[in-house]
Structures are given as structure tokens and as C-alpha cells.
Amino acid sequence: MLAYVFWHQIGTSNEEEYERNLVAFHDYFNKNAKIEGYLGSLVVRVNYVPWAEGDAYEDWYFMQSSKTLDLINKAVLEIGDIKEIHDRIARIAKNGKGGLYGIVKGDILSPSYTYAYWISKPSGMKYENFYKEIEPFSQNLWRRQLAMGPLSEFCVFSKTPLNISQKFSPIYQQRRLLYSNVQITTPP
Secondary structure (H helix, E strand, O other), X not given: OEEEEEEEEEOOOXXXXXXXXXXXXXXXXXXXXXXXXXXXXXXXEEXXXXXXXXXXXXXXXXXXXXXXXXXXXXXXXXXXXXXHHHHHHHOOEEEEEEEEEEEEEOOOOHHHOOEEEEEOOOOOOOHHHHHHHHHHHOOOEEEEOOOOOOOOOEEEEEOOOOOOOHHHOOEEEEEEEEEEEEOOOOOO
């Protein structure tokens, strides 16, 4: 399971208009884009990203495999009504950055949780040792794929605050869910 994560901020708009257009796009896209391997999206507002001042938004697009990324991109750029609704939000956004993340373990919908801790493996530490050390607090763990993305290699999501050692260089976020429409089916 993968997720394309897109970070962005309000550019030329107010909060109410921006969030209304953002949710309208996701709702329309999820109801109308018929894309093989696409499982839906969620949107959270976060209180911090390292490259900008103020709140930002994270759009999480869930998919079965990375080949779905091309299909999502094509739909946004080429399907008339989807492109039109996407362009409404794109015109009033700024500071867009994207990354590809894969779930290591936990709840697929954990990006909707209230707390996030973007963490890094300390230089020189073996991955097996890293995973062992973070085991007590990493029940919902995602990992960046192919070094694609502006934030840390790992993210831990939690419904309650965590105490994470500074040796993992944690970047803390408080999050507020704005929208979710994810269709995860598990085989019998």
C-alpha cells in the first residue's frame, strides 16, 4: 500500500474558500475518477512544515501500486471536469511539494490521526537497529519511497502525544482531518 502525499498552503485566498475548494476537489475526484488501483484520499490540515511559515495541508492519495500515480496525474491534467475543479484549488495554492510513502505497519488511515512525528534514522545506525529502537512507539509507521519527498524518511502517527528521543530528529505536527473517502478492501 502506497500513498502519494501532497503538501500545500493557502496562496491567494482565505481559509474558508480554500478549504471549501480543496474538499470539493477531493470529493468530486473520489466520486468520479475511475482509476485502477486508486483507493481514495484524505486531507488534513497541519500546524507545521519545515519549509514554510504557518499551517499547511496534506493530501494523501492511497493506491495499490506506484503505477497508479500516472493515472491520477493523467486524470487531473486531462479529464475536463476533474481538471476544472482541480484548477480552482491549484490557482489559489502555493508551496506545493510531493512525496511517495509506503505503509510499514499499522492502520492504513493513520495519517488522519491527530499527531505525526516525522523521524530520521540516525546516521550510521543499521536499519535493523533503528526498527528495534522505534518499536515501542511506531505502531503506525510509514516510510518514504525512493527518497521522494521533502520530509523525513519515516513518519509515526498517533492518536495521543508521544515522547520521541531527539536522536531521531522528530518533526512534530498536530493535525486536523478535513476530509476522508478511502475504500480499503481486505481479502477474505
